[in-house]
Amino acid sequence: MTATLSAKQVPSPGxxxxxxxxxxxxxxxxxxxxxxxxxxxxxxxxxxxxFLATFYIAxxxxxxxxxxxxxxxxxxxxxxxxxxxxxxxxxTIRIWLLSTIPQLAIALVLAHVLNHARLRAAVxxxxxxxxxxxxxxxxxxIVFAQMFDRDYGLLNWLLGLVGISSIDFVQSVWGSHLMIxxxxxxxxxxxxxxxxxxxxxxxxxxxYEAAAIDxxxxxxxxxxxTVPALRPIIIFTIVTSTIGGLQIFxxxxxxxxxxxxTCGAVRQCQTLTLFLYEQxxxxxxxxxxxxxxxALFVMIILIAAVNxxxxxxxxxxxx
Amino acid sequence: xxxxxxxxxxxxxxxxxxxxxxxxxxxxGGGGDPKSFEFWSFSGIDQQHDVDIYxxxxxxxxxxxxxxxxxxxxAQALATALAGGKVPDLVLIQGDDMPKFVQQPQNFxxxxxxxxxxxxxDYLDWVMEQATAQDGQIxxxxxxxxxxxxxxxxxxxxxxxxxxxxxxxxxxxxxWDAFIETGKKYVAATGKPFVDNAPTxxxxxxxxxVSQKYYDDAGNLIYDKxxxxxxxxxxxxxxxxxxxxAKISFGADAWNAALPRGDFAVVSAPAWMLDQIRRAAxxxxxxxxxxxxxxGAGNWGGSYLAVPARAQNPEAAWNxxxxxxxxxxxxxxxxxxxxxxxxxxVYNDPKLTGQADxxxxxxxxxxxxxxxxxxxxxxxxxxxxxxxxxxFLNALTNVEQGSGNPATAWDDAVNNIRTAIGK
Numbered sequence: 001m002t003a004t005l006s007a008k009q010v011p012s013p014g015x016x017x018x019x020x021x022x023x024x025x026x027x028x029x030x031x032x033x034x035x036x037x038x039x040x041x042x043x044x045x046x047x048x049x050x051f052l053a054t055f056y057i058a059x060x061x062x063x064x065x066x067x068x069x070x071x072x073x074x075x076x077x078x079x080x081x082x083x084x085x086x087x088x089x090x091x092t093i094r095i096w097l098l099s100t101i102p103q104l105a106i107a108l109v110l111a112h113v114l115n116h117a118r119l120r121a122a123v124x125x126x127x128x129x130x131x132x133x134x135x136x137x138x139x140x141x142i143v144f145a146q147m148f149d150r151d152y153g154l155l156n157w158l159l160g161l162v163g164i165s166s167i168d169f170v171q172s173v174w175g176s177h178l179m180i181x182x183x184x185x186x187x188x189x190x191x192x193x194x195x196x197x198x199x200x201x202x203x204x205x206x207x208y209e210a211a212a213i214d215x216x217x218x219x220x221x222x223x224x225x226t227v228p229a230l231r232p233i234i235i236f237t238i239v240t241s242t243i244g245g246l247q248i249f250x251x252x253x254x255x256x257x258x259x260x261x262t263c264g265a266v267r268q269c270q271t272l273t274l275f276l277y278e279q280x281x282x283x284x285x286x287x288x289x290x291x292x293x294x295a296l297f298v299m300i301i302l303i304a305a306v307n308x309x310x311x312x313x314x315x316x317x318x319x
Numbered sequence: 320x321x322x323x324x325x326x327x328x329x330x331x332x333x334x335x336x337x338x339x340x341x342x343x344x345x346x347x348g349g350g351g352d353p354k355s356f357e358f359w360s361f362s363g364i365d366q367q368h369d370v371d372i373y374x375x376x377x378x379x380x381x382x383x384x385x386x387x388x389x390x391x392x393x394a395q396a397l398a399t400a401l402a403g404g405k406v407p408d409l410v411l412i413q414g415d416d417m418p419k420f421v422q423q424p425q426n427f428x429x430x431x432x433x434x435x436x437x438x439x440x441d442y443l444d445w446v447m448e449q450a451t452a453q454d455g456q457i458x459x460x461x462x463x464x465x466x467x468x469x470x471x472x473x474x475x476x477x478x479x480x481x482x483x484x485x486x487x488x489x490x491x492x493x494x495w496d497a498f499i500e501t502g503k504k505y506v507a508a509t510g511k512p513f514v515d516n517a518p519t520x521x522x523x524x525x526x527x528x529v530s531q532k533y534y535d536d537a538g539n540l541i542y543d544k545x546x547x548x549x550x551x552x553x554x555x556x557x558x559x560x561x562x563x564x565a566k567i568s569f570g571a572d573a574w575n576a577a578l579p580r581g582d583f584a585v586v587s588a589p590a591w592m593l594d595q596i597r598r599a600a601x602x603x604x605x606x607x608x609x610x611x612x613x614x615g616a617g618n619w620g621g622s623y624l625a626v627p628a629r630a631q632n633p634e635a636a637w638n639x640x641x642x643x644x645x646x647x648x649x650x651x652x653x654x655x656x657x658x659x660x661x662x663x664x665v666y667n668d669p670k671l672t673g674q675a676d677x678x679x680x681x682x683x684x685x686x687x688x689x690x691x692x693x694x695x696x697x698x699x700x701x702x703x704x705x706x707x708x709x710x711f712l713n714a715l716t717n718v719e720q721g722s723g724n725p726a727t728a729w730d731d732a733v734n735n736i737r738t739a740i741g742k
Contacts, residue, residue: 064402066423084738151567152576171720258568259709265716266723281395283706283739284419 075291096245098181111196141254176269356408424452445697459623463658465589466688467617502563512565525551616694
């Protein structure tokens with residue numbers, strides 16, 4: 001509504017100045033705005049309003065079914081002094097690093113292999129690699145949690161066969177992080193592979209053939225053709241997996257189901273989004289939960305900015 | 320540019336309007352349509368059964384029952400609705416979720432206005448206490464309690480040289496210390512763990528067998544200096560030190576996997592857990608029996624029916640509560656569905672005491688479980704009771720799983736609670 005109303009008052013500013021632009025009938029002049037209105041309306045209701053509300057609520061002690069008292073920056077000072085916040089921050093960053101780096105490296109290698117000219121049943125492999133991505137996250141988390149179980153898990157059974165005693169993955173800090181990272185990597189690896197593969201298809205086949213004739217082996221082809229050709233898409237996947245990685249929620253929620261909001265007895269795998277959820281919806285402290293949301297937003301902006309600087313540098317070198 | 324900035328201003332204004340409009344409505348519901356009402360329940364508790372009976376007796380009244388989801392999901396949906404959405408006329412709230420709502424009684428109809436004052440004597444006093452706000456407002460009528468008993472494997476007890484009939488087994492553990500000693504004997508004889516886990520099977524039970532818990536009767540926090548809580552905590556540490564625990568938390572997949580394999584021999588089980596045991600280990604039918612809980616009393620779970628203040632048809636909802644939660648109806652509900660009544664008047668009814676469960680070697684579960692809830696004393700619950708409880712449980716679980724230091728566990732727990740609740 002807002003978009004169309006405003007459009008009436010404002011003479012379409014971005015439109016190129018053409019002779020007779022004003023002669024168009026009113027309905028045709030507002031038509032472009034009407035077409036884009038649904039997106040902006042939905043974005044406004046489900047994106048912008050909650051986004052702005054988060055900043056507003058963060059300044060309150062806000063019980064959704066009780067009192068709302070203005071407390072200024074109290075939530076933020078409390079958060080910075082809260083060991084649970086820093087624990088969740090370091091958990092999030094470690095899980096993110098642990099999942100993103102191997103995931104992108106494997107995806108790169110897989111894409112190179114799948115792009116190989118002599119690969120048989122290429123379509124089958126290219127399709128199969130996307131299967132984890134279309135599997136529900138909840139199902140993935142539940143199955144992996146069973147595999148990693150201390151007493152009855154498949155993994156500990158295999159370790160037992162070679163004489164290694166049971167590892168309690170969920171209970172230990174590194175074990176739980178590793179477990180979640182494996183889940184995330186398993187799920188997103190195929191998606192990133194497909195992106196790389198799509199970019200690789202654009203590299204002329206004769207470049208590889210010429211390199212092969214010149215005596216370049218698989219590794220040199222990968223190092224000197226595949227990686228440089230994929231540079232822009234690699235930067236894109238780093239940015240998207242950063243944003244996704246900092247918001248990991250479902251996996252930690254479901255791996256330790258008896259203590260799900262804290263992901264374990266000592267919050268050993270509680271991520272920032274899970275901490276936010278625990279405070280907001282477990283304890284009904286919407287104000288504090290919103291403050292954590294704002295902190296997460298700032299972190300993502302900062303990391304995205306660093307990414308941007310780094311990647312524009314890489315792009316510069318690539319030329 | 321101008322378009323964009325005016326849009327932003329509009330949206331920001333809308334955001335502010337939306338958030339300020341979210342404050343809970345204060346208008347209390349009027350009479351509405353007495354012929355129909357909306358009822359939110361969680362799943363797995365078979366409220367449909369009661370609704371069907373009510374509809375049969377009152378064909379003119381329409382009950383719209385919605386099973387929202389799990390207990391937590393139902394409480395969250397209710398909180399969202401109370402904060403600014405369409406509320407149901409009647410809602411079922413699980414006991415663990417009650418304190419958060421009892422702290423904000425303005426969201427609910429004061430059932431005293433409808434005559435709950437006269438009815439409250441029908442229900443267990445400590446159960447009513449948990450639905451009563453600071454100013455005396457009654458926000459819910461209890462539908463069932465969990466009770467508490469120890470469920471044990473007779474075949475494994477026999478193999479360990481322990482008695483197997485429920486009277487002798489109950490006599491083995493009048494106290495938690497005796498329970499731990501029995502556990503040690505079992506472990507020594509079989510080399511296998513005795514109890515599923517100590518935090519829920521010991522601490523969660525022992526900490527409810529007190530006269531005061533985390534708050535004193537005036538509502539002051541005493542969790543860090545209440546000797547009764549400290550004693551329950553230390554007993555649990557002792558159980559862990561004795562090495563009798565299989566270290567498998569209730570609710571984990573491993574718990575269900577361990578049951579049919581006999582990887583632990585006893586579990587502290589409320590009445591509603593019996594059905595889970597039955598389903599997880601169908602092949603062990605007849606190998607289980609039920610003994611009394613150490614300390615003699617206990618409860619885990621139970622639910623309440625409440626009417627939101629903004630309900631459209633509070634009258635119809637209240638009529639339903641009044642009729643379906645009478646002692647006689649609660650008894651019939653127990654006989655049909657199995658949840659334990661909250662009304663002591665029917666605890667000696669032969670129909671209840673005579674109920675025997677073949678899966679549990681013919682144990683009179685109705686009788687055993689109702690005796691356990693009679694022994695509990697009312698204690699004050701506060702806004703942070705649930706948080707304090709879960710921090711204590713987490714500290715003990717951490718020791719049980721091998722990462723926590725038992726010597727510092729109490730101080731760690733108290734510190735964590737202080738961080739969590741800020742006092």
